[in-house]
Amino acid sequence: MSKTAKINNEDKLFKKALEVGCKMAEMQGFPLTNKNTSPAIKAKAVYLFLVEVNQITPLPADKLDGKNIKKRLALWIHHALPDDDPLK
Template sequence: MKKHKNEAKLLKKALELGMALAKKQGYGDLDKTVSSKDKVECIYRLLVEVKQITPLATDQEDGPNMKHKLVLWISRLLPPEHELLQ
């Protein structure tokens, strides 16, 4: 699994956009009491459901792999000259 230079910031951006997508799909907000681990899993599963990303193999569905999938997703959505991709 190749690490991105700004992986933490890209993950934060992916979660922001994922939450916006969830709202558009009619899901409620995840409040402050929801852990970041659970937010990652919720957004990952939503993106799989709406066919924005391909699902991981069942035995690979863990926190680091889900985070990496979200980072890959957002890095494909951002324009190549975006500051987080530099």
């Protein structure tokens, strides 16, 4: 996949990444969010957790914004899902 390629189902992949990332953090004893946490804060928390546990490569500091975090999380879950998953 090229760097500029559009990811199919990016929004759905992003939501799945948040769900899986929060569950992973919770299982390791790091509850990241509660029911009132905004999606932007949840996304950054999941991103930082995944960087810390070496699941994803950190973004450069100048590209650490919501749009790039969303795309990085969507790419992470896209590669983590099995080939027969409907989101792929």
